Amino acid sequence: MDFFKIIDQLSEVDADVLGRFNSRRAVFGSLGTAAKRSALAATPLFLGALFQKAYAGTAATGVEVLQYALALELFEQDFYAKVKASSPYANASAADKAAIDQIKKHEDSHVTLLRGAISGLGATPVTGVTFKAAVFAGLTTFKSGAAATTQLGIAQLLEDTGVRAYKGRAGELLGTDLLTVALQIHSVEARHAAKIRDMRGQRAWVNPADDLAAHPVYTSGVTAGSTPAAFGLVVPAYTAASPVENNTTQSGVDIKAGLGATYTASDAAAAFDEYLQVAEVLDNSRAGGLIGA
Amino acid sequence: MSDNLQPRGSDDTSFAQPLYTPIKRRSFFMYAGATAGASALVLAGCSKDSNNATPSLPAGNSVTSSGAISLGSGDVGVLNFAYALEQLEADFYSKVAALPQGILTGSEYAYFQEVAKHEAIHRDFFKAALTRDASGQVLRGLTPKYPAATFTDRTNILATAKAFEDLGVAAYNGAGKLIKTPAYLVIAGQIVSVEARHAAYIRELVTPGSFAADDIVNATSGLDDQKSPTDVIVIAQNFITEKLDASTVGK
Numbered sequence: 001m002d003f004f005k006i007i008d009q010l011s012e013v014d015a016d017v018l019g020r021f022n023s024r025r026a027v028f029g030s031l032g033t034a035a036k037r038s039a040l041a042a043t044p045l046f047l048g049a050l051f052q053k054a055y056a057g058t059a060a061t062g063v064e065v066l067q068y069a070l071a072l073e074l075f076e077q078d079f080y081a082k083v084k085a086s087s088p089y090a091n092a093s094a095a096d097k098a099a100i101d102q103i104k105k106h107e108d109s110h111v112t113l114l115r116g117a118i119s120g121l122g123a124t125p126v127t128g129v130t131f132k133a134a135v136f137a138g139l140t141t142f143k144s145g146a147a148a149t150t151q152l153g154i155a156q157l158l159e160d161t162g163v164r165a166y167k168g169r170a171g172e173l174l175g176t177d178l179l180t181v182a183l184q185i186h187s188v189e190a191r192h193a194a195k196i197r198d199m200r201g202q203r204a205w206v207n208p209a210d211d212l213a214a215h216p217v218y219t220s221g222v223t224a225g226s227t228p229a230a231f232g233l234v235v236p237a238y239t240a241a242s243p244v245e246n247n248t249t250q251s252g253v254d255i256k257a258g259l260g261a262t263y264t265a266s267d268a269a270a271a272f273d274e275y276l277q278v279a280e281v282l283d284n285s286r287a288g289g290l291i292g293a
Numbered sequence: 294m295s296d297n298l299q300p301r302g303s304d305d306t307s308f309a310q311p312l313y314t315p316i317k318r319r320s321f322f323m324y325a326g327a328t329a330g331a332s333a334l335v336l337a338g339c340s341k342d343s344n345n346a347t348p349s350l351p352a353g354n355s356v357t358s359s360g361a362i363s364l365g366s367g368d369v370g371v372l373n374f375a376y377a378l379e380q381l382e383a384d385f386y387s388k389v390a391a392l393p394q395g396i397l398t399g400s401e402y403a404y405f406q407e408v409a410k411h412e413a414i415h416r417d418f419f420k421a422a423l424t425r426d427a428s429g430q431v432l433r434g435l436t437p438k439y440p441a442a443t444f445t446d447r448t449n450i451l452a453t454a455k456a457f458e459d460l461g462v463a464a465y466n467g468a469g470k471l472i473k474t475p476a477y478l479v480i481a482g483q484i485v486s487v488e489a490r491h492a493a494y495i496r497e498l499v500t501p502g503s504f505a506a507d508d509i510v511n512a513t514s515g516l517d518d519q520k521s522p523t524d525v526i527v528i529a530q531n532f533i534t535e536k537l538d539a540s541t542v543g544k
Contacts, residue, residue: 098502106505109515167482171475179478183466184516186482188505190489191517195497195504203407204494205487251422251480259417267410271418272483273490 062178063123064234065169068278069182070114071233072165074129075291076158077111080104082131083151088142096142096199103192110185117181126233132292143200147211152200154290157217159193160206161286167275168242190273206245207270218245222280235278243274354433361538364522365430368477369423370542371468373432374522375481376419378464381532382457383409383416384437389450397447401498405454408491415484422480436534451499458492459509459518460528461485466519471543489517 083089083100092100115125139151147153166186173179194204202210206218213219221241248255248268255268263271282288355363364373386409394402423431443449465485472478493504500506510517522539530537 095502099504102502102505105512106510106515109511109513113514113516163486167479167486170469170482171478174475174478175470175473177470179470180466180519181516183469183482183485184519187462187466187485187489187517188510188515190486191493191505191510193486194490194493198494198497198504203404204490205411250418250483251476253418253421253425255414255418259414259421261413261417263410263414267407267414270407271411271414271487272480273486274483275479 061172062176063118063121065172065182066114066118066121066178067123067126068169068233069166069185070111070118071126071129072162072281072287073107073110073114073185074126075131075287076162077104077107078129079131079136079155079158079290080107082133082136083155086136086139086151088140088151092142099195099199103195106188106192110188113181113185117178129291130293132290134292135290147200148215152196153212155196156193156200156202156212157215158287158290159189159196161217161276161281162189163193163273164242164276165278165281165287167273168277168281172236203270205270206273208246208266213245216285220244220285222283222285233278235282238277238279242276242280245269245274247272247274354430357538357540359536359538361536362432363538363540364432364542365427366541366544368472368474368543369427369430370539370544371472371481371522372419372423372427372477373430374468374525374539374542375465375484376416376423376432377435377533377537378461378525378529379412379416379419380432380435381437381529382461383412385439385453385457385532386412388444389454392444392450396445397450401447404494411487411491418480433535435537437532438534439532451495455492455495455499458488458495460520460525461488462492463518463520464522464525466517467521467525468543471522473543 080100080103084104089097089100118125138149139154141150143150143152148157163186166182166189170179170182170186173182197204197210200211202212207213210218221244223241243249246265246269248265250272253259255271256263256265276286280286282291355365357363364370364377386405389397389405390409397405420431439453440449443453462485465481465488469478469481469485472481492509496503496506496509505517522542526537526539
């Protein structure tokens with residue numbers, strides 16, 4: 001079996017195949033010792049594993065998840081762009097401005113990164129996902145005033161929702177390098193959420209003592225049947241609402257009393273962030289109500 | 294990691310000694326004979342030898358030829374890996390939470406009390422999940438060790454906390470793709486974002502504005518750090534008495 005001949009034949013029908021392997025040398029470098037290479041390279045098992053690796057996450061589902069992530073990043077990017085252009089931001093402290101600038105920089109990077117990844121998989125990246133101007137116009141203060149009507153109050157809801165949104169689709173990228181990238185963005189969003197909360201005088205994590213704790217984003221599960229605005233995205237079917245943020249049972253384990261020690265409901269809930277499914281993120285009670293022209 | 298986080302006065306030989314069994318091993322090879330016979334028997338022999346040599350370990354905590362405790366393979370390995378890190382974090386914060394007030398400011402002290410609870414929950418949760426799903430392969434309780442001045446002043450406490458939290462985030466980010474069971478991935482994701490929130494907050498205490506600074510979040514890609522389990526253990530090992538082997542995690 002001539003390994004390179006197979007690759008060459010494959011590249012005739014799939015011009016990108018060589019790009020999917022890091023490089024020919026890397027492929028063989030991963031095989032270990034020279035002795036193993038000649039033996040392994042000729043086996044169908046090896047070829048199968050190699051192609052599975054090259055194509056893992058590049059199936060339709062990978063693109064869908066990336067498009068979903070890109071839509072949310074575009075949404076956040078536009079929100080922070082609007083914040084930076086506003087007068088409340090202009091009057092904010094230098095430290096708060098610097099934090100917003102750093103967050104915006106990351107959202108820009110995420111947009112660029114995800115666009116590139118989607119294009120690289122042969123799809124056209126989504127565009128035109130913006131924060132509704134009419135809603136933004138109502139955010140007249142940076143952080144003082146009623147929480148959910150200030151710019152940072154909305155930022156907190158957006159960042160916490162973003163963290164939950166990435167969790168909700170991670171499983172579809174199981175075992176792929178795309179998952180690693182998604183996780184690396186996910187934890188950055190969590191850092192943003194913590195900082196925004198800190199700027200607002202809230203705890204870094206979601207907890208019942210928040211001034212926004214009673215907001216539907218944290219308290220309401222959305223059940224199937226809602227009609228999310230889906231900008232050309234595939235919305236996976238689901239039958240049960242995701243846990244809300246005061247959940248104290250994880251993986252069937254009662255965190256308050258099932259661990260051999262007693263923990264308060266507040267600590268049990270705060271120790272885990274929850275996930276959200278696509279329809280829930282895009283529901284009108286969450287991002288769906290803020291997306292638009 | 295800064296110099297003050299390196300362990301001082303650790304005595305490698307004293308804690309590793311019980312795990313090495315030179316006499317037993319030598320006598321085993323004497324019985325096994327020469328060349329072909331010996332090499333054929335090495336694998337089986339090592340495994341058995343190690344179990345005999347470490348009766349204090351619960352079943353499943355097999356020891357590699359170097360005397361390290363293997364975290365195991367597959368999803369169990371990933372869960373044990375996370376359990377090891379959470380044991381370390383929980384121990385650190387429990388010691389911080391027990392310090393007399395005054396070393397940290399009032400709000401910091403209150404904050405650490407809560408984080409200590411989160412990390413204790415994470416540790417206890419992994420133990421419960423492993424006991425349920427992989428009975429007999431649960432990593433044993435580890436013995437953390439710290440540089441002498443770790444708990445004596447605010448600067449050292451915050452520096453250690455920052456190092457642990459950033460390392461924890463990178464560890465979960467790097468180990469995620471090794472997980473094969475979706476439910477475990479969800480749980481890991483539910484925990485890592487809480488660790489990232491801790492990390493961001495601690496960073497603000499150390500240096501205001503550094504919650505996601507360019508030294509931890511890549512300035513170009515906007516991606517947080519990620520590290521392989523073996524790379525993470527090399528760093529965490531400085532704070533754990535037992536020698537750990539993460540080479541089979543996720544495999």
